Amino acid sequence: MLAHQKKESAIFYLSQLPLFASLKPTVLEHFAKYADVFFADKGTVLFTPDTPHEKFYLVFSGWVKVYRETMAGDEAIIDVLNKGCTLGDIVGGGARTLSYGAEVIEAAELISLPRFILAEEVIRNGAFSLALLQHLSSERDLRDHEIEHRTVQTAPQRIGCFLLKFCLHAKDNRAVIHLPFDKTVIARRLGMQPETFSRALARLREETAIRVIGLSVEIEDIQKLVDYTCSACSSLFPCQE
Amino acid sequence: MLAHQKKESAIFYLSQLPLFASLKPTVLEHFAKYADVFFADKGTVLFTPDTPHEKFYLVFSGWVKVYRETMAGDEAIIDVLNKGCTLGDIVGGGARTLSYGAEVIEAAELISLPRFILAEEVIRNGAFSLALLQHLSSERDLRDHEIEHRTVQTAPQRIGCFLLKFCLHAKDNRAVIHLPFDKTVIARRLGMQPETFSRALARLREETAIRVIGLSVEIEDIQKLVDYTCSACSSLFPCQE
DNA sequence: CGAGGCCTTGACCCAGCTCAAATAAGGTGG
DNA sequence: CCACCTTATTTGAGCTGGGTCAAGGCCTCG
Secondary structure, three states, X not given: OOHHHHHHXXXXXXXXXXXXXXXXXXXXXXXXXXXXXXXXXXXXXXXXXXXXXXXXXXXXXXXXXXXXXXXXXXXXXXXXXXXXXXXXXXXXXXXXXXXXXXXXXXXXXXXXXXXXXXXHHHHHOHHHHHHHHHHHHHHHHHHHXXXXXXXXXXXXXXXXXXXXXXXXXXXOOEEEEEOOOOHHHHHHHOOOOHHHHHHHHHHHHHHOOEEEEOOEEEEOOHHHHHHHHHOOOOOOOOOOO | OOHHHHHHHHHHHHHHOHHHHOOOHHHHHHHHHHOEEEXXXXXXXXXXXXOEOOEEEEEEEEEEEEEEEOOOOOEEEEXXXXXXXXXXXOOOOOOOEOOOXXXXXXXXXXXXXXXXXXXXXXXXXXHHHHHHHHHHHHHHHHHHHHHHHHHHOOHHHHHHHHHHOOOOOOXXXXXXXXXXXXXXXXXXXXXXXXXXXXXXXXHHHHHOOEEEEOOEEEEOOHHHHHHHHHOOOOOOOOOOO
């Protein structure tokens, strides 16, 4: 691909992401010069806690898991990211590393940008700073919500909540959704063992009107699922956060 | 107190906080004009999820708990804040509310600032933006670490980790620390019931060389506590994050 | 057709929860 | 300084959600 085509494609990708949507074309062009748009297969490790932290990543499609690993080898999946999510920090000492790792779990398109490019833009562009602050602040809120979930919800409720995230645009109180990645990963993402996930899903099937065939789930009565799930949460169904 | 004295005191308070430490005097003076320094007793509710979110708070001393409450009435304590911590967002729609509440649990000195003052400063002051981004990013990392803890650590290990945070400046591998607030709150902060906390602390006492008398804890051998606790964590003792 | 990965199921266990009661610790008025 | 009340904290007893270990089942791919 020729250089200017590459740049055009980078501008296209960047402009699709909420975080950059409001930027002026000249800024996008500037970023595009340094952006690297790439495709990553399932299993690709983007970085680990040992990797020097030089690039900021944007997820354009696919799914990327963010995890932490203890000395003893246990893994905690913090989140699984898709379109619009980001990885890494913009500020912070040069050769610093992150305390987590990131691995592609479903084939993804990603964009990487050198951190300093973004930091420079923060200095000169107040609107961009505000957008970033809002983004980071919503990431933190997401984590807060997650801590709440893992503290007060039962396993079946956590699964219910996970399913509801894919019902945001549903009509007529019903939906058919497709689990976007392995049940094992969903289990760990929700802070439980795969075996527990399997049993909790069976339990959820009995309690609410859902049917599960492989990775596809049919929800007959969204409201019933909401009643069962959201009673143990601080916010009600189309909760977004 | 006269107006200019009040302002001087606000400047003093602000300049002590890491987040503002690197700001130019003129910026501090500007903030001080709008800042409200106040004292709050134990039990003061700063805001709940129903309160319109107009002010940004800074904790100068004391302890403030941040919690989320479910429809069913269960409470999850997300964090307990002390000096240097902040509450609220800088950006985000005007009359929006937050999804959590904040209550003073040990008499505190606080500073409040109208959100718009900070947002304005972000627009014009790149250095301030960077400082805020770093702050937010570390808040998010803190939450990530918390999710990890609650996922992979046992109750006694979580208590060990909590104790170690007060041993950062210890010498000679020993320390005597004073628990800064009620055991019930510590328990909930660590995601467990008060009864479990009590038993887990007893267990920790057997496993590592610590002694507990009321709210004061004597740690004979910090290394032993580190060995017991940090094996189930992604980072080792003076972990800071 | 066989090997390996994912998912489910069974059997059993245990950390942490619940409910209830006993004790300690702090604060108040007399 | 004491009796009394209120709020923490500990302890006991029993339960259970979710973890662990092991065995199949099922599906995909070479």
